[in-house]
Amino acid sequence: CIGIVAEQNPTFYYNMGQQFWPTLGYGYNAGVLLFHLSRLRARGWDRIWMKIGLNLMNEKGVLPTAEQDVINAVLNQNKRWLYEIPCEWNIQLSAFSRRERCPVVWKFSPSNYINREQFLPDNILTSYPIAKLLHFNAHVKPEYFFPTPLRFPSTTDGMNEFHSTGTRYPTSHTRWKV
Incomplete structure (x- = not known):
């Protein structure tokens, strides 16, 4: 009923523990969710998530990862929904995400830029999946440090250096507002 990706940052589990964060294993990250709506409705989703959410808030007082806490608690109580x-x-x-929790190959090369595959050994390309979606799940986002809309690998050396398109936005659009 609920499609979700495993959490790659063990900080929540280690710092809050099973007692605070009722999850399966490290838990799941709500950055990408798939809901089978008809199945959830048939199982009483409205009633279930509301009851679990209210119980969590009454018991804990604060939900550090908001809806992610509720979804993890729902899945912990309804394991077959996962x-x-x-x-x-x-x-x-995020700063504490563990790359070994999801080893992938990153392909940065749009068709008009250098082909990074020529720099990666064949066994790397075939041993790991290609990253499909990047989730900047931290308070500081890349545009805070790099306020340009697009960044691609440098075509001069073919390695990991980046250059931007040169378009700049006013800094008021890139800083946190208090």
Whole structure:
């Protein structure tokens, strides 16, 4: 009924523990969700998530990851509802995400730029899935440091350096507002 990717940041589990964060394993990250709506409605989704959410808030007082806490608690109580989406569909780029929780190959090359595949050994390309969706799940987003709309690999050296399109936005659009 619910498709979701495993959490790649063990911080929540280790810092809050099973007692605070009722999850299966490390839990699941709500950055990408698939809902089978007719199945959820048939199982009383409205009533279930509301009851679990209210119980969590009454018991804990605060939900550090908001709806993700509720969804994890729902899945912990309804394990058969879980459909684990392959991790490459939600590569979590927070500071404490563990790359070994989802080893992938990143292909950065649009067709008019250098082909990075020529720099990667064949066994790497065939051993790991290709990253499909990147999730900047931290308070500071890339545009805070790089306020340009597009960044591609540099075509001069073919390695990991980046250059931008040169378009700049006013800094008021890139800083956190208090």
